[in-house]
Amino acid sequence: MANDGKVIGDVSHFGPSTWGALRSVIYNLSSPVIPYVEAYPHNVHFIHGFKTTEGNGFIRTDYGPLLGNASTPYYGPNFNIYASGLVPPLLHAEFGSEYQTSSSGMIVAEDRAQLVGETVTYSGGGGGTITMTAQAFIYPHYQMFSWTAPSPAPGPEPITSIGKLTAF
Amino acid sequence: MQPGTGYTFKASSKGVTLNIDQAPLTWDLADTQNSYDFSHPYKVVNANSATFNVVPGMVNNLPTLVDGTQGVSPDWLTDSPPPDIDWNWDATTNKSYVYLAVGKNSTTQAFPNPVSTLSTYPGVGSWDHLVTDTDDFGYIMLAEATIDPTTSIVVVSQYVTGSIWADRLKTGTDTARYYYARV
Numbered sequence: 001m002a003n004d005g006k007v008i009g010d011v012s013h014f015g016p017s018t019w020g021a022l023r024s025v026i027y028n029l030s031s032p033v034i035p036y037v038e039a040y041p042h043n044v045h046f047i048h049g050f051k052t053t054e055g056n057g058f059i060r061t062d063y064g065p066l067l068g069n070a071s072t073p074y075y076g077p078n079f080n081i082y083a084s085g086l087v088p089p090l091l092h093a094e095f096g097s098e099y100q101t102s103s104s105g106m107i108v109a110e111d112r113a114q115l116v117g118e119t120v121t122y123s124g125g126g127g128g129t130i131t132m133t134a135q136a137f138i139y140p141h142y143q144m145f146s147w148t149a150p151s152p153a154p155g156p157e158p159i160t161s162i163g164k165l166t167a168f
Numbered sequence: 169m170q171p172g173t174g175y176t177f178k179a180s181s182k183g184v185t186l187n188i189d190q191a192p193l194t195w196d197l198a199d200t201q202n203s204y205d206f207s208h209p210y211k212v213v214n215a216n217s218a219t220f221n222v223v224p225g226m227v228n229n230l231p232t233l234v235d236g237t238q239g240v241s242p243d244w245l246t247d248s249p250p251p252d253i254d255w256n257w258d259a260t261t262n263k264s265y266v267y268l269a270v271g272k273n274s275t276t277q278a279f280p281n282p283v284s285t286l287s288t289y290p291g292v293g294s295w296d297h298l299v300t301d302t303d304d305f306g307y308i309m310l311a312e313a314t315i316d317p318t319t320s321i322v323v324v325s326q327y328v329t330g331s332i333w334a335d336r337l338k339t340g341t342d343t344a345r346y347y348y349a350r351v
Binding site: 004016017018019020021023025038040041042044045046047048051056057058152168 | 336
């Protein structure tokens, strides 16, 4: 399988070259803790993020992010949550999976469908829960929700749990 | 035209005749010179009650050693004659398990470790028990054998039938998991 000039079985490039080339965990981009992943030849350590509770822990991606982003391997399937614009305590907030469009992206459509309807719990700013919708996967305006935040306005807040996924 | 090994020419007023004096060579799957059965890489062959051989194979394009000989007195599966590998039998179940043990380089983190002088370089060996993966090593069972304690006849069940590619994936603090593809 070709991917940005790399082929499955390529020994010279870092990251997986077989089954794992098209699998990933989901990074928690709202976490300030970096790095998210360390990648070496045929050896990947996903340091923290979310994995599937059922099955082998990995979601499917048709992008092969580790193969295509040697310098920024954390550029991969993810969820993020952030506030913008307004004055506390009422903030406009968005929850979304970046690098997604309405029809494609780093998480395959079948796996996205599995996540729609799941509960997302976040901390900080009073904390709370939202129910994930399909809009969370549509750029540029992801899933919006109201958020009562403390003053001063917080920075990025960690997503603490997502249904069907296990934080690690 | 000149005659060569196995064939001759005969010229006459009617033209030139090519005579094939020797049957063409055939590919002999059973290489009697090396006592190999080349039907596929990593096949357990020549098993007796004490030792066995393994047809050479590769993992991620690396040839394979006999486990335990890395950095000591390396026995490559490709050596001629092929290295005899000792069975380790479970005295109760009369079973033995042939694994390909593949480790990562603790310095470069490359997997498999490509440095043949280190113990984590890919090696084949026999264990008297089932082996569990660790963060340092992935084990894939090539074959399983049973010995009859009365007759000493060894029966081998072969599970891996070719060379392989392998990846190591680790999430958080969980033990690394290893994924293989046959090539």
